[in-house]
Amino acid sequence: MVNAALGRNPLQYDDPYSEKIVTIERFILDKQKGYPGATGTLTNILYDIALASKIIASRTTRAGLVEILGSTGRENVQGETVQKLDEYADSILFKLNDHTGRVAVMASEEHPDILAIPEQYETGPYVLLYDPLDGSSNIDVNVSIGTIFAIYRRKSASGRGTLEDCLQRGRDLVAAGYVIYGASTMLVYSTGQGVHGFTLDPSVGEFFLSHPNIRFPAKPKYYSTNQGYERYWTEGVRRYTEWLQGRDGGNTSFSLRYIGSMVADFHRNLLTGGVFYYPADAKDGTLSSGKLRLVYECAPMAFLAEQAGGTASDGANRVLDLQPESLHQRIPFFVGNQELVEKAEEFIAQFG
Ligand code: AHG
Ligand code: MN
Ligand code: MN
Numbered sequence: 001m002v003n004a005a006l007g008r009n010p011l012q013y014d015d016p017y018s019e020k021i022v023t024i025e026r027f028i029l030d031k032q033k034g035y036p037g038a039t040g041t042l043t044n045i046l047y048d049i050a051l052a053s054k055i056i057a058s059r060t061t062r063a064g065l066v067e068i069l070g071s072t073g074r075e076n077v078q079g080e081t082v083q084k085l086d087e088y089a090d091s092i093l094f095k096l097n098d099h100t101g102r103v104a105v106m107a108s109e110e111h112p113d114i115l116a117i118p119e120q121y122e123t124g125p126y127v128l129l130y131d132p133l134d135g136s137s138n139i140d141v142n143v144s145i146g147t148i149f150a151i152y153r154r155k156s157a158s159g160r161g162t163l164e165d166c167l168q169r170g171r172d173l174v175a176a177g178y179v180i181y182g183a184s185t186m187l188v189y190s191t192g193q194g195v196h197g198f199t200l201d202p203s204v205g206e207f208f209l210s211h212p213n214i215r216f217p218a219k220p221k222y223y224s225t226n227q228g229y230e231r232y233w234t235e236g237v238r239r240y241t242e243w244l245q246g247r248d249g250g251n252t253s254f255s256l257r258y259i260g261s262m263v264a265d266f267h268r269n270l271l272t273g274g275v276f277y278y279p280a281d282a283k284d285g286t287l288s289s290g291k292l293r294l295v296y297e298c299a300p301m302a303f304l305a306e307q308a309g310g311t312a313s314d315g316a317n318r319v320l321d322l323q324p325e326s327l328h329q330r331i332p333f334f335v336g337n338q339e340l341v342e343k344a345e346e347f348i349a350q351f352g
Helices: 010-014 024-032 041-060 065-069 085-097 136-141 227-232 235-244 262-272 294-307 338-351
Strands: 103-108 126-134 145-153 175-181 185-190 196-201 206-211 222-224 274-278 311-313 333-336
Touching: 024 041, 024 196, 024 206, 041 085, 041 126, 041 145, 041 175, 041 185, 041 196, 085 103, 085 126, 085 136, 085 145, 103 294, 126 136, 126 294, 136 145, 145 262, 145 294, 175 262, 175 294, 185 206, 185 262, 185 294, 222 262, 227 235, 235 338, 262 274, 262 294, 262 333, 274 338, 294 311, 294 333, 311 338, 333 338
Parallel strands: 103 126, 222 274
Antiparallel strands: 126 145, 145 175, 175 185, 185 196, 196 206, 274 333, 311 333
């Protein structure tokens, strides 16, 4: 008997064994079955990232306490130097992936050059790129921060990976995701079969599937941008913003929400619908190429956006089609519900 109001068998509520408990491991393993011939290597990299994020989460929730609990100034009780959280997150991600034989090369926002796998360890078929802590200016004020990761197949045939391995187009991503350290910690990722979110239960140290198949809601609510810089924007971006506010021909007005951690802004817009943008600006006198980095910030978020039914643009081009020229290359970035991103392109094409 199906209860029409609930759309499910009411007996399920009395049967504690009928509800699936889906841990991140179970889910990733189930997904792997959809790829015949998969070796499990990618699956294991995703586990390693999940583990890294649990370690980082446990430290981010103690931000502020570390200094208090460290008895000798910058040193903690074990005599280790207290690191800044972004350096700490960077080293955890590297150390959990440097020795596994799964990765050919890594690169991180925190290092000017690519990160070679140490000589004593084997290399593997994948490339891992990451922004260990996104929104670091929010750490000290107890506001959500994140981690972003991107995984490609290596292009080089063997040996230590190369810069070229790290400079691939976003459309060739094998997997991408982010972790948000907020009121709860969530890991959101895609391997090209939709976007799935997991919430960390800190009492057992496990991620559970909480948001399967996330899609941008059809009716977006928010626009997110640092409007404090409006006077440095191009006319197209200024007019686009007015349109979002219901002026300049716009007939809907969106609410403004801006956290200043792209991960958190993107995450909110993914769940509620909206657009995030960090455009080119002329703060320094000449028009910049934006602030956000293509390789380890924009491309992975663009991949997730498309997998969730949205899109991402640099104002004129699909972000996933851009060929990176350098590791820390910046681009103007517009991401979210497709019609809102396309509207930005229209205004920029018309007014610059
Ligand atoms: P990161 O902390 O990794 O350097 O990235 C910060 C980025 C991004 O998260 C955020 O959207 C943007 O900087 C905020 O910049 P403004 O303070 O200029 O708005
Ligand atoms: Mn960042
Ligand atoms: Mn960062």
